Amino acid sequence: MIFRRFESLIDIFKEAPDQAPPTGVLRFYAYYLRQVWRVFVAALVVGLIVALIEVALFDFLGRIVDMTQKTPAAQFFAVHWRELVWMGVVTVILRPLFMGLHDLLVNQTLTPGMTNMVRWQHHRYVLKQSLGFFQNDFAGRIANRIMQTAPALRESAVQVVDALWYVSVYAGTAIYLFAKADIWLALPLIIWIAMYIGMLAFFVPRVKERSWLASEARSKLMGRIVDGYSNIMTLKLFAHTHREEAYAREAMTEQTQKVRSSSRMITSMDVSITTLNGFLIAGTSLLAVWLWSRGTVSTGQVALAVGLVIRINNMSGWIMWVVNGIFDNVGTVQDGITTIAQPRTVVDREDALPLVVRRGEVRFDDIHFHYGKAGGVIGGLDLIVRPGEKIGLVGPSGAGKSTLVNILLRLYDLEDGHIYIDGQDIAKVTQESLRSQIGVVTQDTSLLHRSIRDNLLYGRPDATDEEMHEAVRKARADEFIPMLSDGGGRTGYDAHAGERGVKLSGGQRQRIAIARVLLKDAPILIMDEATSALDSEAEAAIQESLETLMQGKTVIAIAHRLSTIARMDRLVVMEHGAIVETGTHAELIAHGGLYARLWQHQTGGFVGVE
Template sequence: MLFRWFESLIDPFEEPVDRMPPRSVGRFYLFYLRQAWPVLAAVVVVGFFVSVIEVSLFAFIGRLVDLARSADGAAFFRQHGRELSWMGFVALVARPLFNALHDLLVNQAIVPSLTNRIRWQNHRWVIRQSLGFFQNDFAGRIAQRIMQTGASLRESAVQIADAIWYVVIYTGSAIVLFAQADAWLAAPLVLWLLAYVATLAYFVPRTKARSWRSSEARSKVMGRIVDGYSNVLTLKLFAHTRREEAYVREAMGEHVERARGMTRLTTAMDATITTLNGFLIVGTSGLALWLWSRGQVTVGAIALSTGLVIRINNMSGWIMWVVNGIFENVGTVQDGLTTIAQPRTVQDAPGARPLEVTRGEVRFEGIHFHYGKAGGVIAGLDLTVRPGEKIGLVGPSGAGKSTLVNVLLRLYDLEGGRILIDGQDIAAVTQESLRSQIGVVTQDTSLLHRSIRDNLLYGRPDASEAQVAEAVRKARADEFIPELVDGEGRRGYDAHVGERGVKLSGGQRQRIAIARVLLKDAPILILDEATSALDSEAEAAIQDSLDLLMQDKTVIAIAHRLSTIARMDRLVVLDKGRIVESGTHAQLIERGGLYARLWERQTGGFVAVEA
């Protein structure tokens, strides 16, 4: 019950404010830490008492030595019983209690919950980034930065809270206690403190800079390793294992060099502080003995000063590693910022409303889009797809067919013009509602590494088992799903398909994709090279499922294999981002233009064309 109460202090999945995290390190820290400020404040307060109690134990040692020297042994406990009881209470009750409270706050409330709140909110921001964001980076590097940024931010925040009090209380109390015995006794500690601060001031900023570069290099290594694992089939087909090893080794070598640069600083800082500590111990102990020999301090003062400087010696080493760890973590957070704190290039407009599709008309009005390049991809294109019409987009590679689909789905924002669905500008509706009204079957069907059922329910999460079974039957996927077994013995709908669906054949993946879109039952359908990756037999088997899928929908189909879209109501021929021809298959063949040339090239001029 006690553990659960502390664990409930921070909700890791509290709904975040949907805005970009700050791009400066300090404001990034504040953005997340202020969400848990009551718990962090409690850690600081409890840390103060923990530090005071630790210092008081050394004061007790000096006091006990002095009491033992001056008191009558027989009457010692009677004369000093109350003071001894207080010392026992502090050591036996207060110290364990405050240490336990500190551990509960840190280990139960902060470590699991705050860490994962930061990760969750960063993931929530990044997962809504545009397609271009993910195309410009390694998936593994993005994931690693999400994971390590949360842990590093939390760890450095807790380290700062702990280190502040240990430094302030230990050194401050020691100076006061030494000065009470004799003002000269505090002199070595004051000199040591000045030198210690100067050492940290020199090394810490350099450690931070090198730590950031090391973290950046580590992220590059992770990205390259994951990239190789994700494309392991290509690696094996081209027999380039050694080339891949060299690619990773280059990044790993860079990381090694940068890590060495950081550890050189760490070693130099450790040697400097160890030397300073030696001067502190010898200087304080020697001065205490000299003052005692002159009768200016007691034996208890020797015990206190020697014990406390040895403790400060140990603490200074701990502080050095903590400070080093803090700035290493700050460097990791700074590295994560380069990925996480990026503005979304495709966002819902303020006050965006859900799209309502009643007829399914799609209209492109003077659209321009160039992927930010100087050359034209689509320039001034006009096209209207009537409700329920099925059109095929045809043209050579680079003509703009897939680009037209991408801007319709608003994976990218237009640079000019507008796209209307039933008279509603897609830039003024929510992205979620837009894509929920459009079903898509692509050439490269990518399935999630989850069960067959989970992949199907992506089309419609609330679908019943009967609806799922009906969609599977229509897609002719019921022929193979019952026979599936994964590596852990799960069968049928519960079998996992592997990363990107690699455990299924191309035809099986495509049927799952068709069943998923059948379940979605969106009024607008896009087929982007939906059968180009299949052999003729698999394509013929799937064609009936596609015909079912297209019933009563507005359809935009892309295919290089022209025979698959020749039956469409209308074919639109694109070249260099412009519409150069439009009409039925027969009309375009008769016209003898670009489409006729493409058709002749594919059929070799031997296939007769029906009028």
């Protein structure tokens, strides 16, 4: 019951602003710590009490030694019983109580709660990044940074609190107790504190910098390894195992060098502080004994001084590793910020409204888009697709056909111009509503590594089983789904498709993709050579399904196959990002332009592409 109480103090999935985290390290920490400030302040206060209790134990030790020397044994308990009871209460009750409370706040509340709250918010933010964001980085590195940044942030924040109290309480109390006994007894500790701070000031920035470089190299290594695993089929087909080993080896060598560089600085810091601690123990012990020999301090105060500096010696080693851990984690956080805190390049306006499609007209008005490059991809293109019209985009590779589709889906924002759907500028509507009104079947279909049912219901999560089975039947996917099985013993609709759908053939993936779009039933349909992965027999088998899929919809199809072109009302021929011809198949053949030349190159039902 007590565990559940502390585990529920932080709501992992709490509502938070859907905005980019700050890019500065301190502001990045503050942004998340503010969300759990009550728990963090509680941990701070409890940490202070624990540190005070720890110091009190050494004070008790010195006082017990003095009490045994000043009081006859027969009267000891009668004279000092109240103080002994208080010592017992502090040691047996208060110390375990507050240390247990500290552990509950850290282990039950902050460790799982804050860590996963930060991870959740990072995942939500990154999930809405533009397509270009994911194309410009390793998926493994992005995931690694999301996973490791959260625990690094939480751990370093908790370590700072613990180290802060132990350093300030131990050092401050020790100076007070030593000075109370004799002002000279505090001198070695004061000198040690000054030199200790100086060493940390010298080593910590260097450890921080090298830790950040080591973390960056670790993310790079993770990205390369995951990239190889994600493309294992390509690796094996080209027999490049050794090349892939060399690719990972290069990153591993770099990561090892960066870790060694960081470790050298840590070892130097360890040796330097250990040497300094030796002078503290020897100096304080000799001075305490000398002052005792002169009658200035008591035996108990000698025991207190020696015991406390030995404790400070052990604590300084712990603090050194804590400081190293703090800045190692800060380096990890800095590395994560470079990915997580990137601003989104495709965002909804604050006043964005849901797209409402009643007719399905699509209009491209003087659009310009270049992927941020100097050269032109699409420049000044105008095109109107009438409601219910089916057009085919035809042209050589690099003509801009896929780019036109990508900017219609608003996977990228236009540099200039406008795209309207039923008179609504897509830049002024929400991305979710835009894409919910457009069904897409691509040439390279990737499925989620989930069940076949989950993949199908991605088209419409609230669809009934009857609706799902009807879509599957129309796509002719019912011929193979019942026979599917996976390594987990799941079969049929419960079988998992594998990463990117690798457990299915290209034709099977395509039929599931078509069934998914059938289930979605969006008023605008985009087909990027939707039947290219199917053999002629399979394609013929689902022609009727595609005809059904296109009925009553505005269709834009990137087409090379004769079977696709024949069903189009109009063909739009593109070259170098511009429309060079438009018309029916017969009109374009008679015109004798680019389309006619492409047609002449056709082989086996394909329009040749350059």
